Amino acid sequence: MRLRKLRQLESYEYDILPTFLYNSIYQNEDDELLDYEVIEKKQYNNYIADFGKETDNAIVWEIEGRIAGLGWSRLFHEDDDSFGYVDENTPEITLSVLPGYDVQLIGPELIGVLFNELKIQGYKQVSINVDARYEYLDMLEKLGFEEFDCCGIDERILYIKKLEDES
Numbered sequence: 001m002r003l004r005k006l007r008q009l010e011s012y013e014y015d016i017l018p019t020f021l022y023n024s025i026y027q028n029e030d031d032e033l034l035d036y037e038v039i040e041k042k043q044y045n046n047y048i049a050d051f052g053k054e055t056d057n058a059i060v061w062e063i064e065g066r067i068a069g070l071g072w073s074r075l076f077h078e079d080d081d082s083f084g085y086v087d088e089n090t091p092e093i094t095l096s097v098l099p100g101y102d103v104q105l106i107g108p109e110l111i112g113v114l115f116n117e118l119k120i121q122g123y124k125q126v127s128i129n130v131d132a133r134y135e136y137l138d139m140l141e142k143l144g145f146e147e148f149d150c151c152g153i154d155e156r157i158l159y160i161k162k163l164e165d166e167s
Helices: 010-024 035-040 106-120 137-142
Strands: 003-010 056-064 066-074 092-097 125-131 146-152 156-162
Touching: 003 106, 010 035, 010 066, 010 092, 056 106, 056 156, 066 106, 092 106, 106 125, 125 137
Parallel strands: 092 125
Antiparallel strands: 003 056, 056 066, 066 092, 125 156, 146 156
């Protein structure tokens, strides 16, 4: 049996955030891969820069001592240029599962734990913004996310999840 656990990301592990951020960016397998440096662009880097603020949350899925998945949330301000900004009281979630582990359905469990943590902290809703070609759109809907805004120039969908509906 493989030992696996969910836990909070420790501050000494923050150096893995760039890898998981890059992995979270939707890339069409028919296109050339984006350069890793794309995460240095402000719109992406906002998700990890100075991580560890009081309002930052991160949950890891660890399998046999290796972090295989990471779900994190961050509050943004309107001028931060985030992909999924709704308001200053709605944390935006980022989800990243390493290749090879995505078939284990780590994402729903990571997001569920993150929901619980954010609800305990008093948040009423969360947002997530994904590429319209994201293969797990149905998973988001099963988790209770509802489409809030769609498409625009870059074909992204903004979803909102109300946390007070959780039981």
